[in-house]
Amino acid sequence: MKYLDEYRDEALAQKVVAEIRRIVTRPWVLMEVCGGQTHTIVKYGIDHLLPDEVELVHGPGCPVCVTSLEMIDKAHAIAQRPDVIFCSFGDMLRVPGSEADLLVLKSRGADVRVVYSPLDCLKIARTNPGKKVVFFAIGFETTAPSNAMSVWQAHKQGIKNFSVLVSHVLVPPAMESILASPLNRVQGFLGPGHVCTVVGYEEYEPLAARFHVPIVVTGFEPLDLLEGVLMTIRQLEAGTYEVQNQYPRVVKREGNRVARDLVNKVFEVCDRKWRGVGSIPKSGYKLRDEFRDHDAERLFEVKEIDTQESSICMSGLVLQGVKKPHDCPAFGTLCTPLHPLGATMVSAEGACAAYYAYGRHLQCEKKELAPV
Amino acid sequence: MCLAIPGKLIEISENPEGVRMGKANFGGIVKQVCLEYTPEVNTGDYVLVHVGFALSKVDEDVAARTYALLEEMKQLDELQEGEMGVEIPAQTLEERNGAP
Numbered sequence: 264m265k266y267l268d269e270y271r272d273e274a275l276a277q278k279v280v281a282e283i284r285r286i287v288t289r290p291w292v293l294m295e296v297c298g299g300q301t302h303t304i305v306k307y308g309i310d311h312l313l314p315d316e317v318e319l320v321h322g323p324g325c326p327v328c329v330t331s332l333e334m335i336d337k338a339h340a341i342a343q344r345p346d347v348i349f350c351s352f353g354d355m356l357r358v359p360g361s362e363a364d365l366l367v368l369k370s371r372g373a374d375v376r377v378v379y380s381p382l383d384c385l386k387i388a389r390t391n392p393g394k395k396v397v398f399f400a401i402g403f404e405t406t407a408p409s410n411a412m413s414v415w416q417a418h419k420q421g422i423k424n425f426s427v428l429v430s431h432v433l434v435p436p437a438m439e440s441i442l443a444s445p446l447n448r449v450q451g452f453l454g455p456g457h458v459c460t461v462v463g464y465e466e467y468e469p470l471a472a473r474f475h476v477p478i479v480v481t482g483f484e485p486l487d488l489l490e491g492v493l494m495t496i497r498q499l500e501a502g503t504y505e506v507q508n509q510y511p512r513v514v515k516r517e518g519n520r521v522a523r524d525l526v527n528k529v530f531e532v533c534d535r536k537w538r539g540v541g542s543i544p545k546s547g548y549k550l551r552d553e554f555r556d557h558d559a560e561r562l563f564e565v566k567e568i569d570t571q572e573s574s575i576c577m578s579g580l581v582l583q584g585v586k587k588p589h590d591c592p593a594f595g596t597l598c599t600p601l602h603p604l605g606a607t608m609v610s611a612e613g614a615c616a617a618y619y620a621y622g623r624h625l626q627c628e629k630k631e632l633a634p635v
Numbered sequence: 636m637c638l639a640i641p642g643k644l645i646e647i648s649e650n651p652e653g654v655r656m657g658k659a660n661f662g663g664i665v666k667q668v669c670l671e672y673t674p675e676v677n678t679g680d681y682v683l684v685h686v687g688f689a690l691s692k693v694d695e696d697v698a699a700r701t702y703a704l705l706e707e708m709k710q711l712d713e714l715q716e717g718e719m720g721v722e723i724p725a726q727t728l729e730e731r732n733g734a735p
Contacts, residue, residue: 264641266693269702275706298637299638382654382669403636406686412671416654420652458637460683460690483639513641515691519673
Protein backbone atom coordinates (compact mmCIF):
# COMPACT_ATOMS: atom_id res chain seq x y z
CA MET A 264 0.00 0.00 0.00
CA LYS A 265 1.24 3.45 -0.93
CA TYR A 266 2.69 5.45 1.99
CA LEU A 267 2.97 2.30 4.09
CA ASP A 268 5.10 -0.23 2.21
CA GLU A 269 7.92 2.15 1.27
CA TYR A 270 8.36 3.03 4.94
CA ARG A 271 9.14 -0.61 5.70
CA ASP A 272 12.10 -0.87 3.30
CA GLU A 273 14.68 -3.15 4.89
CA ALA A 274 17.78 -1.86 3.10
CA LEU A 275 16.92 1.73 3.94
CA ALA A 276 16.29 0.82 7.57
CA GLN A 277 19.78 -0.71 7.74
CA LYS A 278 21.31 2.53 6.47
CA VAL A 279 19.47 4.64 9.03
CA VAL A 280 20.57 2.26 11.81
CA ALA A 281 24.17 2.48 10.53
CA GLU A 282 24.00 6.26 10.56
CA ILE A 283 22.70 6.25 14.15
CA ARG A 284 25.65 3.99 15.10
CA ARG A 285 28.07 6.33 13.36
CA ILE A 286 26.99 9.50 15.17
CA VAL A 287 26.21 8.27 18.68
CA THR A 288 29.01 8.84 21.21
CA ARG A 289 27.33 8.24 24.58
CA PRO A 290 24.20 6.82 26.23
CA TRP A 291 20.87 8.52 25.61
CA VAL A 292 17.35 7.71 26.82
CA LEU A 293 14.54 8.42 24.35
CA MET A 294 10.81 8.04 24.90
CA GLU A 295 8.28 7.36 22.18
CA VAL A 296 5.10 8.98 23.42
CA CYS A 297 2.44 7.04 21.54
CA GLY A 298 1.29 3.47 22.20
CA GLY A 299 1.02 2.87 18.45
CA GLN A 300 4.72 3.70 18.14
CA THR A 301 5.55 1.36 21.04
CA HIS A 302 3.68 -1.37 19.22
CA THR A 303 5.68 -0.85 15.99
CA ILE A 304 8.97 -0.71 17.90
CA VAL A 305 8.37 -3.97 19.74
CA LYS A 306 6.77 -5.71 16.76
CA TYR A 307 9.68 -4.97 14.40
CA GLY A 308 12.32 -5.21 17.14
CA ILE A 309 13.52 -1.67 16.43
CA ASP A 310 14.84 -1.27 19.98
CA HIS A 311 17.06 -4.33 19.43
CA LEU A 312 18.47 -2.91 16.19
CA LEU A 313 19.68 0.27 17.84
CA PRO A 314 23.18 0.59 19.28
CA ASP A 315 23.50 -0.08 23.03
CA GLU A 316 23.89 3.64 23.67
CA VAL A 317 20.30 4.33 22.62
CA GLU A 318 17.65 3.21 25.08
CA LEU A 319 13.96 3.51 24.22
CA VAL A 320 11.49 3.83 27.06
CA HIS A 321 7.79 3.71 26.42
CA GLY A 322 5.42 6.57 26.98
CA PRO A 323 1.92 7.07 28.36
CA GLY A 324 0.24 7.43 24.94
CA CYS A 325 -2.32 4.65 25.17
CA PRO A 326 -5.71 6.17 25.98
CA VAL A 327 -7.32 2.80 26.70
CA CYS A 328 -4.54 2.10 29.22
CA VAL A 329 -4.77 5.42 31.04
CA THR A 330 -8.57 5.56 31.29
CA SER A 331 -9.17 5.44 35.04
CA LEU A 332 -10.75 2.39 36.64
CA GLU A 333 -13.44 4.68 38.09
CA MET A 334 -14.39 5.81 34.58
CA ILE A 335 -14.49 2.22 33.31
CA ASP A 336 -16.74 1.25 36.22
CA LYS A 337 -18.99 4.22 35.38
CA ALA A 338 -19.16 3.02 31.77
CA HIS A 339 -20.12 -0.45 32.96
CA ALA A 340 -22.83 0.91 35.29
CA ILE A 341 -24.35 2.82 32.35
CA ALA A 342 -23.98 -0.10 29.90
CA GLN A 343 -25.98 -2.36 32.24
CA ARG A 344 -29.06 -0.16 32.17
CA PRO A 345 -31.91 -1.76 30.19
CA ASP A 346 -32.74 1.54 28.43
CA VAL A 347 -29.17 1.99 27.10
CA ILE A 348 -27.33 0.97 23.94
CA PHE A 349 -23.67 1.32 24.88
CA CYS A 350 -21.25 1.94 21.98
CA SER A 351 -17.49 1.76 22.13
CA PHE A 352 -14.37 1.32 20.03
CA GLY A 353 -13.37 -2.34 19.93
CA ASP A 354 -10.22 -1.97 22.03
CA MET A 355 -12.22 -0.98 25.14
CA LEU A 356 -14.30 -4.19 25.20
CA ARG A 357 -11.91 -6.43 27.08
CA VAL A 358 -10.62 -3.84 29.51
CA PRO A 359 -11.60 -5.11 32.96
CA GLY A 360 -13.38 -2.90 35.41
CA SER A 361 -13.62 -3.78 39.08
CA GLU A 362 -16.15 -6.51 38.37
CA ALA A 363 -16.35 -7.43 34.67
CA ASP A 364 -15.59 -6.15 31.16
CA LEU A 365 -17.96 -4.94 28.42
CA LEU A 366 -17.95 -8.31 26.67
CA VAL A 367 -19.01 -10.07 29.85
CA LEU A 368 -21.76 -7.48 30.34
CA LYS A 369 -22.90 -8.14 26.77
CA SER A 370 -23.07 -11.87 27.49
CA ARG A 371 -25.29 -11.04 30.46
CA GLY A 372 -27.70 -9.21 28.19
CA ALA A 373 -26.41 -5.62 28.04
CA ASP A 374 -26.72 -4.02 24.58
CA VAL A 375 -23.03 -3.30 23.91
CA ARG A 376 -22.02 -2.46 20.34
CA VAL A 377 -18.68 -1.84 18.66
CA VAL A 378 -18.53 1.07 16.26
CA TYR A 379 -15.91 1.96 13.66
CA SER A 380 -16.64 5.67 13.88
CA PRO A 381 -18.50 7.72 16.51
CA LEU A 382 -20.73 8.99 13.71
CA ASP A 383 -22.16 5.45 13.48
CA CYS A 384 -23.76 6.05 16.91
CA LEU A 385 -25.95 8.79 15.44
CA LYS A 386 -27.43 6.28 13.01
CA ILE A 387 -28.05 3.86 15.87
CA ALA A 388 -29.72 6.66 17.88
CA ARG A 389 -31.96 7.61 14.97
CA THR A 390 -33.09 4.04 14.38
CA ASN A 391 -33.65 3.35 18.11
CA PRO A 392 -35.62 6.38 19.33
CA GLY A 393 -36.83 4.54 22.44
CA LYS A 394 -33.28 3.86 23.63
CA LYS A 395 -30.52 6.03 25.02
CA VAL A 396 -27.38 5.63 22.92
CA VAL A 397 -24.16 6.28 24.84
CA PHE A 398 -20.69 6.41 23.28
CA PHE A 399 -17.56 5.89 25.39
CA ALA A 400 -15.56 8.88 24.11
CA ILE A 401 -11.98 8.15 25.04
CA GLY A 402 -8.78 9.07 23.27
CA PHE A 403 -6.06 11.65 22.80
CA GLU A 404 -6.16 14.75 20.59
CA THR A 405 -6.26 12.47 17.51
CA THR A 406 -9.72 11.14 18.37
CA ALA A 407 -11.13 14.40 19.76
CA PRO A 408 -12.26 15.81 16.35
CA SER A 409 -14.28 12.67 15.59
CA ASN A 410 -15.94 12.63 19.00
CA ALA A 411 -16.53 16.40 18.83
CA MET A 412 -18.19 16.00 15.41
CA SER A 413 -20.57 13.33 16.71
CA VAL A 414 -21.72 15.62 19.55
CA TRP A 415 -21.88 18.65 17.24
CA GLN A 416 -23.99 16.79 14.68
CA ALA A 417 -26.30 15.32 17.36
CA HIS A 418 -26.80 18.82 18.74
CA LYS A 419 -27.38 20.29 15.27
CA GLN A 420 -29.71 17.53 14.11
CA GLY A 421 -31.64 17.45 17.40
CA ILE A 422 -30.75 13.84 18.21
CA LYS A 423 -31.63 13.92 21.89
CA ASN A 424 -31.08 10.25 22.72
CA PHE A 425 -27.32 10.39 22.04
CA SER A 426 -24.76 11.14 24.72
CA VAL A 427 -21.05 10.63 25.30
CA LEU A 428 -19.15 9.47 28.37
CA VAL A 429 -16.05 11.63 27.95
CA SER A 430 -12.65 10.54 29.21
CA HIS A 431 -10.35 12.45 26.86
CA VAL A 432 -6.68 12.93 27.68
CA LEU A 433 -4.05 15.34 26.36
CA VAL A 434 -0.40 14.60 25.60
CA PRO A 435 1.61 17.75 26.50
CA PRO A 436 0.57 17.85 30.20
CA ALA A 437 1.60 14.18 30.52
CA MET A 438 4.99 14.91 28.95
CA GLU A 439 5.41 17.85 31.30
CA SER A 440 4.56 15.65 34.26
CA ILE A 441 7.19 13.09 33.17
CA LEU A 442 9.87 15.76 32.63
CA ALA A 443 9.15 17.49 35.94
CA SER A 444 9.36 14.25 37.94
CA PRO A 445 12.52 13.69 40.04
CA LEU A 446 12.57 10.14 38.64
CA ASN A 447 12.73 11.33 35.03
CA ARG A 448 15.27 9.62 32.74
CA VAL A 449 13.97 10.86 29.39
CA GLN A 450 16.39 13.06 27.41
CA GLY A 451 14.55 13.23 24.09
CA PHE A 452 11.07 12.50 22.76
CA LEU A 453 9.68 10.92 19.62
CA GLY A 454 6.52 13.02 19.49
CA PRO A 455 3.07 11.62 18.70
CA GLY A 456 2.61 12.04 14.92
CA HIS A 457 -1.13 11.62 14.72
CA VAL A 458 -1.88 13.80 17.75
CA CYS A 459 0.17 16.51 16.02
CA THR A 460 -1.72 15.95 12.74
CA VAL A 461 -4.67 17.45 14.62
CA VAL A 462 -3.13 19.99 17.02
CA GLY A 463 0.18 20.71 15.30
CA TYR A 464 3.34 21.09 17.35
CA GLU A 465 3.37 24.72 18.46
CA GLU A 466 2.47 23.75 22.02
CA TYR A 467 5.48 21.40 22.20
CA GLU A 468 7.91 24.23 21.60
CA PRO A 469 7.68 25.73 25.13
CA LEU A 470 8.19 22.21 26.57
CA ALA A 471 11.36 21.68 24.54
CA ALA A 472 12.69 25.09 25.53
CA ARG A 473 11.83 24.82 29.23
CA PHE A 474 13.22 21.34 29.81
CA HIS A 475 16.04 21.50 27.23
CA VAL A 476 14.72 18.38 25.58
CA PRO A 477 14.59 17.71 21.82
CA ILE A 478 11.15 16.61 20.56
CA VAL A 479 10.90 15.06 17.09
CA VAL A 480 7.31 14.61 15.86
CA THR A 481 7.46 11.08 14.44
CA GLY A 482 5.34 8.76 12.31
CA PHE A 483 4.38 5.15 12.89
CA GLU A 484 6.16 3.02 10.29
CA PRO A 485 9.54 1.39 11.05
CA LEU A 486 11.46 3.87 8.87
CA ASP A 487 9.62 6.80 10.42
CA LEU A 488 10.62 5.66 13.89
CA LEU A 489 14.25 5.03 12.91
CA GLU A 490 14.48 8.44 11.27
CA GLY A 491 12.87 9.98 14.37
CA VAL A 492 15.54 8.33 16.54
CA LEU A 493 18.29 9.55 14.18
CA MET A 494 17.00 13.15 14.27
CA THR A 495 16.71 13.08 18.08
CA ILE A 496 20.23 11.63 18.54
CA ARG A 497 21.65 14.25 16.15
CA GLN A 498 20.14 16.97 18.35
CA LEU A 499 21.31 15.37 21.59
CA GLU A 500 24.86 14.94 20.27
CA ALA A 501 24.86 18.56 19.07
CA GLY A 502 23.35 19.84 22.34
CA THR A 503 20.27 21.38 20.70
CA TYR A 504 16.67 21.03 21.88
CA GLU A 505 14.27 21.97 19.16
CA VAL A 506 10.93 20.63 18.01
CA GLN A 507 11.46 18.98 14.62
CA ASN A 508 9.01 17.27 12.32
CA GLN A 509 9.97 13.88 10.91
CA TYR A 510 6.40 13.34 9.62
CA PRO A 511 5.75 16.35 7.34
CA ARG A 512 3.80 14.29 4.83
CA VAL A 513 0.80 14.62 7.16
CA VAL A 514 1.82 16.93 10.04
CA LYS A 515 1.84 20.73 9.68
CA ARG A 516 3.11 23.06 12.41
CA GLU A 517 -0.38 24.48 12.96
CA GLY A 518 -2.09 21.07 12.69
CA ASN A 519 -5.61 20.93 11.27
CA ARG A 520 -7.26 24.31 11.96
CA VAL A 521 -10.78 23.19 11.01
CA ALA A 522 -10.59 20.24 13.39
CA ARG A 523 -9.05 22.29 16.21
CA ASP A 524 -11.81 24.87 15.94
CA LEU A 525 -14.62 22.34 16.32
CA VAL A 526 -12.81 20.54 19.16
CA ASN A 527 -12.58 23.88 21.00
CA LYS A 528 -16.26 24.61 20.39
CA VAL A 529 -17.37 21.28 21.87
CA PHE A 530 -14.74 20.56 24.55
CA GLU A 531 -12.96 22.50 27.26
CA VAL A 532 -9.78 21.57 29.14
CA CYS A 533 -10.19 19.96 32.57
CA ASP A 534 -8.11 18.07 35.16
CA ARG A 535 -8.08 14.34 34.44
CA LYS A 536 -7.14 11.25 36.44
CA TRP A 537 -4.79 8.90 34.54
CA ARG A 538 -4.77 5.24 35.42
CA GLY A 539 -1.43 4.31 36.93
CA VAL A 540 -0.30 7.93 37.19
CA GLY A 541 -2.93 9.85 39.14
CA SER A 542 -4.51 13.23 38.51
CA ILE A 543 -2.70 15.58 36.10
CA PRO A 544 -3.89 19.21 36.01
CA LYS A 545 -5.42 20.41 32.74
CA SER A 546 -4.72 17.08 31.05
CA GLY A 547 -8.16 16.24 29.65
CA TYR A 548 -11.22 17.44 27.78
CA LYS A 549 -14.78 17.60 29.05
CA LEU A 550 -17.91 18.75 27.22
CA ARG A 551 -18.69 22.43 27.33
CA ASP A 552 -21.84 23.34 29.27
CA GLU A 553 -23.69 24.11 26.02
CA PHE A 554 -23.64 20.37 25.25
CA ARG A 555 -24.66 19.15 28.74
CA ASP A 556 -27.71 17.37 27.27
CA HIS A 557 -25.24 15.03 25.54
CA ASP A 558 -23.13 14.46 28.66
CA ALA A 559 -23.67 10.87 29.83
CA GLU A 560 -21.92 11.51 33.15
CA ARG A 561 -24.53 14.16 33.99
CA LEU A 562 -27.54 12.36 32.46
CA PHE A 563 -26.98 9.09 34.29
CA GLU A 564 -25.65 10.55 37.54
CA VAL A 565 -23.41 7.61 38.28
CA LYS A 566 -22.12 7.89 41.82
CA GLU A 567 -18.39 8.21 42.48
CA ILE A 568 -17.01 4.70 42.57
CA ASP A 569 -14.22 3.63 44.90
CA THR A 570 -11.70 1.37 43.22
CA GLN A 571 -8.60 -0.50 44.27
CA GLU A 572 -5.62 -1.07 41.97
CA SER A 573 -3.18 -3.95 42.35
CA SER A 574 -0.37 -3.32 44.83
CA ILE A 575 2.28 -5.28 42.86
CA CYS A 576 1.66 -3.61 39.49
CA MET A 577 4.32 -1.14 38.30
CA SER A 578 2.34 0.28 35.39
CA GLY A 579 2.59 3.84 36.68
CA LEU A 580 6.39 3.68 36.54
CA VAL A 581 6.30 1.97 33.12
CA LEU A 582 3.99 4.70 31.76
CA GLN A 583 6.49 7.31 32.89
CA GLY A 584 9.47 5.55 31.36
CA VAL A 585 11.08 4.87 34.75
CA LYS A 586 10.72 1.07 34.52
CA LYS A 587 10.48 -1.45 31.68
CA PRO A 588 7.75 -4.12 31.60
CA HIS A 589 10.16 -6.95 32.50
CA ASP A 590 11.32 -5.08 35.61
CA CYS A 591 7.96 -5.99 37.16
CA PRO A 592 7.81 -9.29 39.11
CA ALA A 593 4.22 -9.87 37.95
CA PHE A 594 4.94 -9.36 34.22
CA GLY A 595 4.01 -12.46 32.22
CA THR A 596 3.26 -14.47 35.37
CA LEU A 597 0.52 -12.97 37.55
CA CYS A 598 -0.15 -10.31 34.93
CA THR A 599 -1.01 -11.26 31.34
CA PRO A 600 -3.29 -9.76 28.67
CA LEU A 601 -6.02 -12.20 29.76
CA HIS A 602 -5.61 -11.24 33.41
CA PRO A 603 -4.13 -7.76 33.42
CA LEU A 604 -3.24 -6.17 36.76
CA GLY A 605 -2.81 -2.65 35.48
CA ALA A 606 -2.89 0.05 32.86
CA THR A 607 -0.05 -1.04 30.57
CA MET A 608 -1.35 -4.61 30.16
CA VAL A 609 -5.03 -3.84 29.51
CA SER A 610 -4.72 -2.71 25.88
CA ALA A 611 -2.70 -4.12 22.99
CA GLU A 612 -0.94 -0.75 22.74
CA GLY A 613 0.22 -0.75 26.33
CA ALA A 614 3.96 -1.36 26.73
CA CYS A 615 3.48 -4.50 28.86
CA ALA A 616 0.93 -5.98 26.44
CA ALA A 617 3.19 -5.24 23.45
CA TYR A 618 6.17 -6.90 25.19
CA TYR A 619 3.98 -9.88 26.01
CA ALA A 620 2.46 -10.16 22.51
CA TYR A 621 5.89 -10.32 20.87
CA GLY A 622 7.36 -12.85 23.28
CA ARG A 623 9.55 -10.59 25.39
CA HIS A 624 8.44 -12.42 28.54
CA LEU A 625 9.94 -15.61 27.06
CA GLN A 626 13.21 -13.80 26.34
CA CYS A 627 13.36 -12.70 29.98
CA GLU A 628 12.99 -16.25 31.19
CA LYS A 629 15.76 -17.36 28.82
CA LYS A 630 18.06 -14.65 30.09
CA GLU A 631 17.57 -15.77 33.66
CA LEU A 632 18.11 -19.42 32.85
CA ALA A 633 20.98 -19.16 30.38
CA PRO A 634 24.54 -18.65 31.82
CA VAL A 635 25.38 -19.36 35.52
CA MET B 636 -5.83 3.97 19.39
CA CYS B 637 -4.23 6.85 17.51
CA LEU B 638 -3.84 4.51 14.55
CA ALA B 639 -4.48 6.26 11.25
CA ILE B 640 -3.84 4.96 7.77
CA PRO B 641 -3.55 6.56 4.34
CA GLY B 642 -6.25 5.79 1.78
CA LYS B 643 -6.98 7.05 -1.73
CA LEU B 644 -10.14 9.11 -2.04
CA ILE B 645 -12.33 7.69 -4.81
CA GLU B 646 -15.63 9.50 -4.25
CA ILE B 647 -16.93 12.64 -2.55
CA SER B 648 -20.57 13.17 -1.61
CA GLU B 649 -22.84 14.76 0.96
CA ASN B 650 -25.02 12.64 3.24
CA PRO B 651 -28.73 13.49 3.83
CA GLU B 652 -27.75 15.47 6.95
CA GLY B 653 -25.43 17.69 4.92
CA VAL B 654 -22.18 16.17 6.21
CA ARG B 655 -19.33 16.00 3.65
CA MET B 656 -18.48 12.34 3.22
CA GLY B 657 -16.44 10.26 0.81
CA LYS B 658 -15.16 6.80 0.05
CA ALA B 659 -11.52 5.91 0.47
CA ASN B 660 -9.69 2.86 -0.83
CA PHE B 661 -7.24 1.23 1.58
CA GLY B 662 -5.34 -1.24 -0.57
CA GLY B 663 -8.59 -2.76 -1.88
CA ILE B 664 -10.85 -2.22 1.10
CA VAL B 665 -13.27 0.68 0.56
CA LYS B 666 -14.66 2.56 3.56
CA GLN B 667 -16.85 5.57 4.24
CA VAL B 668 -14.86 8.57 5.42
CA CYS B 669 -16.03 11.88 6.88
CA LEU B 670 -14.37 14.78 5.01
CA GLU B 671 -15.61 17.69 7.15
CA TYR B 672 -12.08 18.36 8.44
CA THR B 673 -10.41 18.25 5.03
CA PRO B 674 -12.37 20.70 2.85
CA GLU B 675 -9.35 21.01 0.53
CA VAL B 676 -9.19 17.41 -0.67
CA ASN B 677 -10.29 16.14 -4.09
CA THR B 678 -10.92 12.74 -5.60
CA GLY B 679 -7.58 11.03 -6.22
CA ASP B 680 -5.88 12.58 -3.17
CA TYR B 681 -4.50 10.43 -0.37
CA VAL B 682 -5.99 11.17 3.03
CA LEU B 683 -4.91 10.04 6.49
CA VAL B 684 -7.94 8.40 8.12
CA HIS B 685 -8.59 7.82 11.81
CA VAL B 686 -11.86 6.25 13.09
CA GLY B 687 -13.65 7.13 9.87
CA PHE B 688 -12.44 10.74 9.68
CA ALA B 689 -9.92 12.17 7.21
CA LEU B 690 -7.59 14.20 9.44
CA SER B 691 -5.10 15.37 6.85
CA LYS B 692 -4.25 15.25 3.17
CA VAL B 693 -1.05 13.27 2.57
CA ASP B 694 1.34 15.71 0.93
CA GLU B 695 2.73 13.70 -1.98
CA ASP B 696 5.53 16.17 -2.80
CA VAL B 697 6.81 16.27 0.77
CA ALA B 698 6.56 12.49 1.04
CA ALA B 699 8.59 12.09 -2.14
CA ARG B 700 11.24 14.60 -0.98
CA THR B 701 11.63 13.02 2.47
CA TYR B 702 11.90 9.60 0.93
CA ALA B 703 14.50 10.80 -1.58
CA LEU B 704 16.59 12.16 1.32
CA LEU B 705 16.43 8.79 3.04
CA GLU B 706 17.34 7.02 -0.17
CA GLU B 707 20.43 9.22 -0.47
CA MET B 708 21.72 7.48 2.63
CA LYS B 709 21.92 4.33 0.58
CA GLN B 710 24.53 6.01 -1.61
CA LEU B 711 26.91 6.91 1.20
CA ASP B 712 29.87 4.56 1.14
CA GLU B 713 30.97 4.99 4.72
CA LEU B 714 27.65 3.63 5.81
CA GLN B 715 28.27 0.28 4.20
CA GLU B 716 30.04 -0.96 7.32
CA GLY B 717 28.57 -1.90 10.64
CA GLU B 718 25.41 -3.32 9.18
CA MET B 719 23.24 -5.83 10.83
CA GLY B 720 20.26 -7.84 9.76
CA VAL B 721 17.00 -5.97 9.81
CA GLU B 722 13.84 -7.93 9.44
CA ILE B 723 10.85 -5.88 8.49
CA PRO B 724 8.00 -8.24 7.70
CA ALA B 725 5.04 -6.93 5.75
CA GLN B 726 2.01 -6.14 7.85
CA THR B 727 -1.45 -6.91 6.55
CA LEU B 728 -4.20 -4.35 6.31
CA GLU B 729 -6.35 -6.50 8.56
CA GLU B 730 -3.73 -6.25 11.29
CA ARG B 731 -3.55 -2.49 10.95
CA ASN B 732 -7.31 -2.19 10.86
CA GLY B 733 -7.74 -4.44 13.87
CA ALA B 734 -8.39 -1.61 16.30
CA PRO B 735 -9.20 2.04 15.74
